[in-house]
Every structure is written in C-alpha cells, then in structure tokens.
Amino acid sequence: MWYNPTLVGEPHTVSFVLDNKSNTNFAIPFAVPSSTKFMVLPPGSNVQPTVGGPPMNGMNTIIGINGRVYNPVSIDSSGNVKVMSQNANYTMAGSEKYVNSGLLLPKDKGQMYPGSSNTFTVTFQKAGTYNYLCIVHPWMVGKVIVK
Ligand SMILES: [Cu+2]
Numbered sequence: 790m791w792y793n794p795t796l797v798g799e800p801h802t803v804s805f806v807l808d809n810k811s812n813t814n815f816a817i818p819f820a821v822p823s824s825t826k827f828m829v830l831p832p833g834s835n836v837q838p839t840v841g842g843p844p845m846n847g848m849n850t851i852i853g854i855n856g857r858v859y860n861p862v863s864i865d866s867s868g869n870v871k872v873m874s875q876n877a878n879y880t881m882a883g884s885e886k887y888v889n890s891g892l893l894l895p896k897d898k899g900q901m902y903p904g905s906s907n908t909f910t911v912t913f914q915k916a917g918t919y920n921y922l923c924i925v926h927p928w929m930v931g932k933v934i935v936k
Pocket of ligand 1: 800801802923924925926929
C-alpha cells in the first residue's frame with residue numbers, strides 16, 4: 790500500500806508503465822467540437838478528460854485534464870481502460886500495459902483534486918520486477934520485486 794506521508798498537499802502518483810506506448814502525459818490539450826464532447830489531441834493519445842466535479846452556480850463543472858493521471862486507472866493487455874474508484878485496491882496480473890494510482894494526497898488533504906486518493910494498494914500475482922514512477926515528478930522512481 791502506498792500513501793503520501795508529506796506535510797504539503799503536493800500530489801504524487803504510483804504509475805506502472807509496462808508498455809511504453811501506453812505512457813501518458815500529465816496535462817494534454819483537448820479540443821471541444823461540441824458542447825458535450827471532448828476530442829483528445831493528438832488523436833489516439835493515452836488520455837481521457839476528467840468530466841465532472843461539484844456543480845457551481847447551478848452549472849456542471851467540466852475539467853479538461855488527463856483523467857488517466859488524476860484517477861486510478863488500469864489498461865489491460867488488450868487496451869481496455871478501466872477507471873477505478875478512489876483509494877483503489879488493484880490486483881496486478883502482470884500483463885497490463887499501464888496501472889496508475891491517480892493523484893495521491895496526504896490523508897488530511899482529503900480529495901483536494903478530482904479523482905485523487907489517499908492510498909493505492911496493489912496485490913501482485915506474478916513474480917517479476919515492476920518499475921514505477923511518479924507522473925508528476927518523473928525522476929521519482931521505485932520498483933517492486935516479487936519473488
Ligand atoms: Cu511525485
């Protein structure tokens with residue numbers, strides 16, 4: 790289980806990029822071809838918009854940012870994307886392309902960002918070395934060795 794022990798509200802992620810083609814960017818532009826549709830730029834990128842949040846002044850809020858960074862997400866070997874709920878508990882098969890904690894914040898910061906969590910738990914089913922990084926600070930890296 791990962792958590793963010795820092796005193797400041799700076800987010801970090803635990804992101805396993807098992808297929809380099811599924812790497813994702815922290816922020817990416819979206820085009821808005823209609824009032825209800827987002828289009829990823831460039832097309833085919835590993836991104837999706839986070840849409841939602843609390844209504845403000847009676848209007849729904851829309852946040853055009855990469856939901857595959859903000860939210861806990863897995864992409865399986867066939868490319869199926871699954872957005873998990875906050876504080877996700879994930880079972881890693883080892884064949885995934887991408888598994889991300891979403892933004893992890895210290896517990897007393899609650900869920901300051903849409904989709905953010907305070908913990909991320911992974912159970913590894915297969916032996917191997919699993920490298921991970923923080924998407925916000927890509928120089929922050931770690932590995933889990935499963936024997
Ligand atoms: Cu970080």
